[in-house]
Amino acid sequence: MTIRVAVFGSRGRMGAQAVRAVENADDLELVAAVDAGDERSAVTDAKAEVVIDFTHPDAVMDNLRFAVDAGLHAVVGTTGFSEERLTTLRGWLADRPELGVLIAPNFALGAVLAMRFAQQAARFYDSAEVIELHHNRKADAPSGTAAHTARLIGQARADAGVAPGPDATSSELPGARGASVGDVRVHSVRLPGLVAHEEILFGGEGETLTIRHDSLDRASFMPGVLLGVRSVRTRPGLTVGLEHVLDL
Numbered sequence: 001m002t003i004r005v006a007v008f009g010s011r012g013r014m015g016a017q018a019v020r021a022v023e024n025a026d027d028l029e030l031v032a033a034v035d036a037g038d039e040r041s042a043v044t045d046a047k048a049e050v051v052i053d054f055t056h057p058d059a060v061m062d063n064l065r066f067a068v069d070a071g072l073h074a075v076v077g078t079t080g081f082s083e084e085r086l087t088t089l090r091g092w093l094a095d096r097p098e099l100g101v102l103i104a105p106n107f108a109l110g111a112v113l114a115m116r117f118a119q120q121a122a123r124f125y126d127s128a129e130v131i132e133l134h135h136n137r138k139a140d141a142p143s144g145t146a147a148h149t150a151r152l153i154g155q156a157r158a159d160a161g162v163a164p165g166p167d168a169t170s171s172e173l174p175g176a177r178g179a180s181v182g183d184v185r186v187h188s189v190r191l192p193g194l195v196a197h198e199e200i201l202f203g204g205e206g207e208t209l210t211i212r213h214d215s216l217d218r219a220s221f222m223p224g225v226l227l228g229v230r231s232v233r234t235r236p237g238l239t240v241g242l243e244h245v246l247d248l
């Protein structure tokens, strides 16, 4: 039996790739493609089982409310998930315990590995900064991946009892030291020509460690998206991060 899949954000950069990836997969069937201005009911009319969302941080919560109410599993790449949003979503899912929602800040294998490596390194370094570099059409800053990475580093350091290292900056132009996500500074670069890139820098006594990942093409996200679609129906509740599906 094929899995019946719908895509929200189907005419966007990522949604269009997801449409093609689903159409090209023998075990999946694209039954609805919905973009801004289209009727979401196309998804229920077509009896979709799983919805993929690559829309906008301002749109994704409404789409998820719709999906949960309609009894659809969801695979979400859209960014903008605060702790508050995740709590809201868990509340909705408590009423539909059979449903699975996978939210992945990044579906590229290398990005997921980079985050895991950063998490592993974090307790050995009290100083860490994240630089993310993206195309200039990106709506949000910092990237969801960078924010997630910073939170993972902060959590790993807190778990190990490592306090953030000192920083002597006493005079700065606003923004020069980036944004703070927890106790980690995150810097955002936007340039045409880029796709999606992240560097995680650690500094210690006489050494630095740099972990870097580059998505050079949006094709890099598709194996992770398809893995999410194939696994979400058997993962009830909320899963945040593809690392859990990959069992890293």
Ligand SMILES: NC(=O)C1=CN([C@@H]2O[C@H](COP(=O)(O)OP(=O)(O)OC[C@H]3O[C@@H](n4cnc5c(N)ncnc54)[C@H](OP(=O)(O)O)[C@@H]3O)[C@@H](O)[C@H]2O)C=CC1
Pocket: 008, 009, 010, 011, 012, 013, 014, 015, 034, 035, 036, 037, 054, 055, 056, 057, 059, 063, 076, 077, 078, 079, 080, 104, 105, 106, 107, 108, 144, 221
């Ligand atoms: N997790 C991951 O691996 C990745 C995540 N992303 C994230 O995915 C999201 C989308 O990125 P990208 O594809 O580049 O963005 P785009 O702007 O190219 O695409 C978003 C699409 O969604 C449409 N849209 C907006 N609101 C709705 C809605 N309510 N219902 C259906 N469609 C809607 C937009 O239409 P319109 O333009 O008319 O508003 C647009 O066509 C971002 O949050 C981005 O950060 C991106 C890459 C990888």
Ligand SMILES: O=C(O)C1=N[C@H](C(=O)O)C[C@H](O)C1
Pocket: 079, 105, 106, 107, 134, 138, 139, 142, 143, 144, 145, 146, 195, 196, 197
């Ligand atoms: O908008 C993008 O392009 C990307 N968004 C995600 C993010 O904000 O982390 C994932 C990837 O970096 C590409």
